[in-house]
Amino acid sequence: MGITKLADLIRLDAHDAISHKDISDYTGKVIALDTSIVVNQFRAATPALSPLTGLFFRTLTFLEHGIKPVFVFDGKPPGEKAAVLEKRAETAGWRFSNRTGIASSQTKDCLQLLRLLGVPFIQAPGDAEAMCAWLVRAGTVDAVASEDMDSLPFGANILIRQLNAKKDSEVIEYSLPKLLQKLQISHEEFVDLCILLGCDYCDKIAGLGPRRALTLIQKHRTIENVVLNVNRKTHPVPLFWKYKEARKLFLDAPQIETPELVWTEPDEEALVKFLCHVKYVKEERVRSRMEKFRKTREEREKEKAAGCTKQTKMEDFFRVTRKRGQPVEAADSLSSNTKRPKSK
DNA sequence: TGCGTCC
DNA sequence: TCTTCTGCCGCAAGACGCA
DNA sequence: TGCGGCCGAAGAG
Structure with a gap:
């Protein structure tokens, strides 16, 4: 579900943080992807078919463009999100099975496919989005490709949307440093803003939309101060509001030792x-x-x-490894690429 | 380029 | 009165290859 | 399922 209306807010209030790119602009870049989002996309588009074929085709397109993908798998979701997932699964009519973090048969199929394609993958301890963002911060990858905006409050400096195999599709890149600079808020304040907008981890204050939430954070800086300065009758604070737990999840995401990333020839x-x-x-x-x-x-x-x-020469590309904390280039260099608006 | 098919 | 939020509705979501 | 557009309702100045 991500962060409610965050994309709209950025488009209207921090347009400088967005740049329009082409898939070829990411040649040579290491990109982390949340596997569950990719798989769900294929499942939503063609429910009768196996999402494996979609994953197969799309991964090859990335490799053809010289992009080095790293697929991140969800681990055990945090308690706050598990409740949301369970509720969502219930309304959708299927059983929520990732409570334990034990891989489903579909996950095993994806792992097998990626192994055969020679593409590395990482098992996240918790939320894959959080892990992807941490990989960017650690310099292990250059950017996160996801349709969810969650990566930004998790601290991913570069978020890429609509990175798919379609010809002439426009790729949208979000820069977190530029976003914070434009909104004149810190990362911690941005996390509070995202909680006010509405996230997966807790309720929100009814009646506060993106406009008011942004103005309030810019003025009062923290949720605690915002609560003291809004009309509690018209904007009641939720009962047992777990905003502190949500804030902690965004700011202190669980971390693991990143394995060395290796790309090999597809078999x-x-x-x-x-x-x-x-x-x-x-x-x-x-x-x-x-x-x-x-x-x-x-x-x-x-x-x-x-x-x-x-x-990028393909012989150079394959059998190339990315060591921990050894970025090929600074992540910021992605956003310094020339803007290439698509002509239609 | 649009449309049918993939499993 | 203007701005902002919410709820409702409809649509489209992937990728390929052939005509 | 998620979004964009549209609409009516409600809040802010």
Whole structure:
């Protein structure tokens, strides 16, 4: 669900924090993705089909563009969010199964697919969004790609939306430092603002929308002070309001030692065996996509040989590792890329 | 480019 | 009176390949 | 399921 109306607020009040990019602008970048969001996207688009094929196609598109994806899996959700998830699952009519953090069969399939594609993945101790944001802060990855805005209060400096395989689709990049500068608030104040807007971890104050919430935080700086300065009759504070727990979740996300990230060559034969013989995807579909992948890769190498500097040589790309706390480039360099508005 | 199909 | 919030409604969500 | 647009209701100045 993310943060209610945060995208609107940024669009209207901190437009400078947004830049419009093309997927090719992320060549050579390490991008963390919340796997559950990606999988749910495919499930929502084609409920009758396995989301595995979608994951397969999209991951290859990333690799073709020289993007190094890292998939992050949800661990045991924090108690506050578990309640929300359970409620959501109940209304949707399915059983909420990630209470323990034990991988479902679908998760195991995704893990297997990523292994065969040679793409690294990380098991988060809790919320995958929190882990993704922490990876950016630690310099392990350059940005988070997600449709949820949660990564920003979690502290991800760069958030990318609409990073998909569609041709001519516009990628939107949000810069947290620019956002804070434009709104003239600190990260802690921004977290309080997100709680007032409405997040997954606690209730919100009724009657306070994005306009008023922003003005109040800019004026009074903390939720405690905002509460003292709003009309309690028209804007009642929720009973047993767990805003302090929510604040703690955003600011003190659980951290783990990041494993060394390694990208290797996709194993076509094993992919065919898994996707076609176990998951019953048509072999022709998998083979032709792999063929296209190889051709794109060859073209890139040719371009590189011809002196096209932007392209990443694939031999360089594979078997490349990213060590902990050793960013390839500062995350901020992503947002310093030239804006490339799409012409329609 | 639009539309049908993927499983 | 103007601004802001809320609730309701409708639509579209992925990616590929063929015509 | 989530969003954007539209509308009526309610609050702020």
